[in-house]
Amino acid sequence: MFKITADPLSIDEAYAAVRAPDCGAVAIFVGTVRNHHDGKNVTRISYSAFKEMAEKEFARIADEARARWKIGAVYIAHRTGVLEIGDASVVIAVSSAHRAEAFEACRHAIEVLKKMAPIWKEEFTESGKAWISG
Amino acid sequence: MIIAVQLFGPLAEQAGRSRFELTLSGSTVGDVVAALSVASPSLRIDRAVRFAVNTDYAETTAPVREGDVVSLIPPVGGG
Numbered sequence: 001m002f003k004i005t006a007d008p009l010s011i012d013e014a015y016a017a018v019r020a021p022d023c024g025a026v027a028i029f030v031g032t033v034r035n036h037h038d039g040k041n042v043t044r045i046s047y048s049a050f051k052e053m054a055e056k057e058f059a060r061i062a063d064e065a066r067a068r069w070k071i072g073a074v075y076i077a078h079r080t081g082v083l084e085i086g087d088a089s090v091v092i093a094v095s096s097a098h099r100a101e102a103f104e105a106c107r108h109a110i111e112v113l114k115k116m117a118p119i120w121k122e123e124f125t126e127s128g129k130a131w132i133s134g
Numbered sequence: 135m136i137i138a139v140q141l142f143g144p145l146a147e148q149a150g151r152s153r154f155e156l157t158l159s160g161s162t163v164g165d166v167v168a169a170l171s172v173a174s175p176s177l178r179i180d181r182a183v184r185f186a187v188n189t190d191y192a193e194t195t196a197p198v199r200e201g202d203v204v205s206l207i208p209p210v211g212g213g
Contacts, residue, residue, distance in 0.1 A: 031213050047212070050142055050205060053189040054212075078212055090213055110213060118186070118205070119212030120143030131144040133182075133209030 002058035004051040004119075006081045014093035018073040023095035027102035029110050031090040033083045037132070040125040047080045047089060050118040054078065057117045064112070065105040071096040076109060078119055135200040137166055145183070145208045149174045163187060164194035166204045182209050 001017045011028060019026055033045050062074035072095035079089050092109050096102040114134070123132045139154040146152040158169045163185045171179060184207040185192050191207070198204055 048143060049212070050140070050186075050189075050207070053186055053205070056189045114213040115210070116191075117210060117212045118142065118207050119210055120208070121211030122143075131147075131208075131211070133211045 001075050001077070002055045002062065003077045004049045004054050004080055005077060006079065009077050009079050009088045009091045011088070011091060014075045014077065014091045017075040018093045018095040020072045020095055022097060023072040023102075024097055025099040025102040026093060026095045027099070027106040029090075029092045029106050030088050031110070033085050033087050033089055035085045037123060037125075040127065042085070042123055042125055044082055044084050044124045045089070046082045046122040046124070047078070048120050048122075049078065049080050051080075054117045054119055058113070061109050061112050061116070065094065065109055068108070069096070069101040069105045071101050071105045074105070074109065076113065078113075078117065080119075135161075137198055137200075138203045139166060139170055140203055140205040141177075142205065143208050143211075145177060145179075145206050149177050161197055161199075162194065163192050163196045163198060163204060166198055167194065167206075170206075179206065183207065 058076040075093040077091050094102045094106040121132045137156050141152050156169045186205040
């Protein structure tokens, strides 16, 4: 399942989407809103996305991971809207028969998502707001 | 032909709007970007900006056809 959503993300949903009888491992990465960046206190983050393209990129990232590692299912969800400190902004889950592939594919997926997915982050601090990339 | 252009994030903020309809004589992403620069001179379209035709990344030499939507993708920050 690949989605951009304004709703809170569910780790249970991610787990349920990828677990399988032939998979002995599920790796889940959760990205959360951190309260600091470059020495500034972050108060909240607003995410926006080009939804259709981002969801297509998520599917492409999963295809790429499946071509490279022997894995089961891939789940990628990213939240949009204003998020508070500690809120989950992204959840990626990968299942595989053995743990190494799930860990590696999950790591790969978040690294590629950060470079390729058309999603933008506006960070709010005490001193104002700024678009943050990378 | 008429091409729709979408702007996101900081570019939409700079332009003060997120959608344009441009009439152009050329037929590539680069032609669309040139027409957009004329329509919205305040936009700063530097080398870090990527482009998409419909829902796929595209180079400036990529062709555009009537009905396509060209998107400007400023540096992304997901995760």
